[in-house]
Amino acid sequence: MLYGEAITQIKKNNLKNLYLIAGEEKYLADKFLKALLQKILPDNNINDINKFDNNATINDIIEACSSMPFFTAKNIVVVHNNNLFNKNSEKHEQHFIDLLENMPDFTTLIIETDEKLDKRRKLYKIIDKYGLIMEALPVRSYNISEWLKSKFREIGKQPDTESFQYLLSTISLMPQVSLGFLDKELDKLSLYSDRRDVRKNDLINILSGLPEISAFALAEAVGSKDVSQALFLLEKELNSGVNAISILTILTRHIRQLWKIKYYLGRHFNANDIAKTVGLVPFIAEKLIRQAQKFNIQTLQQAIIALAEADYQLKTGTAAPALLEDIIIRICR
Template identity: 30%
Template sequence: MVFDIWKQIKAKSFSSVYLLYGTEPYLINETKQLLINHALLPEELDFNLSTYDLEETPIEVAIEDAETFPFMGERRLIILHNPYFLTADKGKAKVEHQLNVLENYLKDPAPYTILVFSGAYEKLDERKKLTKQIKKNAAVLEAKQLNEKELHVWMRDRASKNGVQIDEEAINLLLTLSGMNLFMLTSEMDKLALYGNDEKRITVEMVDQLVSRSLEQNIFTLVDKVVHRDIEAALRIFYDLLKLNEEPIKILAVITNQFRLIYQVKELSRRGYGQNQMAGYIKTHPFRVKLAAGQARLFSEEELSQIMDVLAEADYQMKTGGMNKQLLIELFLFKLNKRDIEVL
């Protein structure tokens, strides 16, 4: 749905009313920016773009603005932030709204105005008459996490916007290293596009060379090296993290979180859950589930259960000072590499 709305905006096929809500702020911000870029000329922004916070400004003020003819341009663009009255939340409002004014406007919107409601709300109150009316009359964007297929489409589109193409292997590695945060992915994609401008292409080698790793992604790679019996590479990542002043107890906590995810995916897979079902149950992105599933196949349930016990004991030893913190992680990695977990 998000790509359909973006395509219409780029084609200057505008709706009179837009409703943007959800928990993925990048998609909301990008949609608003597309509207600004395509609905108005740069010289019109000062005259025909208005923004209002509906927790501070009565809706009737915004509607009066919406019914005012544009100045030196074809249309007006009015962005209304925090329409809390569409939710079950009372918000932090300092004003009262004459919502009947909005209801009347929605029946016959001004043909020269684009009215945009924007709120970072997980859900709206579908019981309210006004919510139903807006959803019926507006182009609605529910901004939620993109699934893996949508992420691939978005990344190829972002690369194309920067005048380059991106290889499929490069997409997969970038998602593995950077996660699914669209703001972070945008930054990395733009950097890679600049680097690959001469070849007009982003390759997997460029991603491996240029993309910065978060602690979580370094730990994922560290665990992946161990389960594939590359202890030397795993230790190198561990020592690099120490050089970056990452605390061993924090490193251990992230290793524990990764193995907990692997254990959960293994168990849920045994019960017949699909990747999307697992993601909903664990409350994580399906792509993370997919990666964990690949690692889960390399362990038995008994091994994973023993690993979780060992990690719990290592955490206890670290917090009570029973053993050198760095040595505890080194021993864990060596034992994990040898599959000698039970005697750790």
């Protein structure tokens, strides 16, 4: 069960005695755990929680779950442990399974793991049968729309079409999407303006510190083969103190996307198939398709090689940031 559905279950008071929070997206895992504890611990007394980490043994957890609470109505056990699902623990897990199948009514057991779980394991299937599994999967730019809409509802804001597409386009340039960072940045909209509607300039001002924002226009200019605008923006970025490697990273990602799209165009993929294959929301894919059609695939391949060499030279100090200017000119030629 993904985050949104799992949160809905909590809000509907469909509570379980057993929870598994699994996955590497720490922001979603922490947010779900916080919401769950607020529901089952309305007085928010964290002293009522029995906490265990990787050092906990299965026997430790069984004993904690089986102990009657004396001063609280509920026995809450939270275990952050990646070892429970390792193959080395399989020979000890039958006792644990016996507990899960017969969890005392006075206990709520919450297990957290950062690992991607093997759903074929008996332990996983038992937890799925008797409890609720929340998968904290990484969010990518192509599947972040629902999270963004939920976040805007949470802060009482409504972006117009232009601003929402601008935000998605910007996020698509991020090598890795950090929900925790985006959450904090979008919270600033509540302080930035009293208006309910969100406009493109609002997002530009809020997110102006992101290198992805500052280099976004540069990548777009290169993709459009607008060499004059690209060189102007490059000079502006460098003079503003933006790290050349940050610019290079975003430009490389953009050119790689164009190369992939050009490859699939050559195999007669349509826009929807390209969007799914490359991992882009459709309107971004359509925009990049228009850019990719301006290049031949050899130019894009050579650009990727040149950008990789520039990355090495910049990181080893054997090249000046001006090297980017030459690469941009060659790409746009």
